[in-house]
Amino acid sequence: MSEPITRYKPIVYIVGLTAALAGLLFGLDVGVISGALQFIEKDLGIGTFGLEEVVSALLWGATFGALISGFFTKALGRKSTLLIGAVIFALGSLCCSIAPTAGILIGARFVLGIAVGIASFTAPMYLSEIAPRSIRGALVSMYQLLITIGIVLAFMSDTYFATYCRIHEVLGGHWRLMLGSLVVPSTLMFIAVFFLPESPRWLLLKGRSEHARRVLDRIRNSAEEVSRELEEIETSLEQKQNGFHLLRNNPGFRKVLLLGIGLQVIQQLTGINVVMYYAPKIFSIAGFQTSAEQMWGTVLVGCINVLATFVAIAFVDKLGRKPIMYGGFIVMGIAMTAVGLCFKFGLDNHPAVQSDSALHSVNPLLSFAAIAFILLFIIGFAASAGPIIWVMCAEIFPTAGRDLGITVSTCTNWVVNGIVGVTFLSLLEGFGHGNTFLLYGGIEILFILFFLRWAPETKGVSLEKIEANVLHGKKLREIGR
Secondary structure: OOOOOOOOOHHHHHHHHHHOHHHHHHHHHHHHHHHHHHHHHHHHOOOHHHHHHHHHHHHHHHHHHHHHHHHHHHHOOHHHHHHHHHHHHHHHHHHHHHOOOHHHHHHHHHHHHHHHHHHHHHHHHHHHHHOOHHHHHHHHHHHHHHHHHHHHHHHHHHHHHHHHOOOHHHHOOHHHHHHHOOHHHHHHHHHHHHOOOOOHHHHHHOOOHHHHHHHHHHHOOOHHHHHHHHHHHHHHHOOOOOHHHHHHHOHHHHHHHHHHHHHHHHHHHOOHHHHHHHHHHHHHHOOOOOHHHHHHHHHHHHHHHHHHHHHHHHHOOOOOHHHHHHHHHHHHHHHHHHHHHHHHOOHHHOHHHOOOOOHHHOOHHHHHHHHHHHHHHHHHHHOOHHHHHHHHHHHOOOHHHHHHHHHHHHHHHHHHHHHHHHHHHHHHHHHOHHHHHHHHHHHHHHHHHHHHHOOOOOOOOOHHHHHHHHHOOOOHHHOOO
């Protein structure tokens, strides 16, 4: 017999969508640089190493932003931290658009990265604390959905400014408009977040119980549900230790901290950034010869990314986290292996892999097969590891150590992201195109084993119950029981 469907107040979904706007800005800032690089290179006279610095500056800024976010979310609250992030988004975008030199642009990108780090830290935490437990996975997944939408919008705006817009001829360059246009959504996010309620868990952490009750009255269905949740949160807050005390004194917290680190390493080593970085070349090999065609091909990748994320949102609170992850790992492993074989036994032998010339020499069936498997990989990632890793990392840490736990896990994401970005081209050159994709395909097997051995199932379990299991030292895979 199926479970009855619970209907929540519309404000629950409005709050969730508004908080997830941080993900939209995250996606816009990550995606916009792909279309801008070729114009930055020409306008500012930057070489290959300089372009890598322009790209990586945002990643290292995001690492720093995630590192300092725990202090702000604990001292000022989740809502105030999101507002600070929106202001930095706007200022960073403006500074990027008017940067007169490469050095200033790199510095502005670092500042922009701080905002990305703040968003990647604070939004999933806020969403996990504000959402009803039965739809917590779906609301936190909204953050990842908005990231994918932001990437698509960035790709589309880049294509517009580079191909169709004539204003750049007057204002002096495509890339300044590409980067500067992000001031508008940053401002809109600030206005929207201003009207959000504060997290009731943070309010109780600060002793503001009446304010917390008023927030829960707005977003929960009944007074009984409000009273039960307040009691659960207050019970969890009787544990007065902070994150560093927990780290020293509680073995259960140390274990979930390592789990959070492992989950974020897994998300980056699935190969998602490898695919994103290599997608334009794949489309070039398939016969998309102009920059406009290649950029619209990248938009296709982004659209597939968005649509597949809806799969996770639809099923994460029905099937659970682990079954979806197992399916994702299998799909990603098959896809990456197939792409590797396409290169190893066909595409690597053709000059089009090293050059955009002689495209006619590539077997079109092999090229389009590679593209099809790239899109299959995107589907596998977007329906599983993309959103669900953020969901799990937002769930597993106890309240007293949530700031520290999410700080460490989110910083791990950005550090590994940076390492993958810095080493990818060298790996392609030294290890070979086919072998690189086969490596990423094979590593998915290790991730399945990791989830079998250590990952918990947290579907439908309250954050307070997960916290109690962690602090009482239950095995990692049992903390969701």
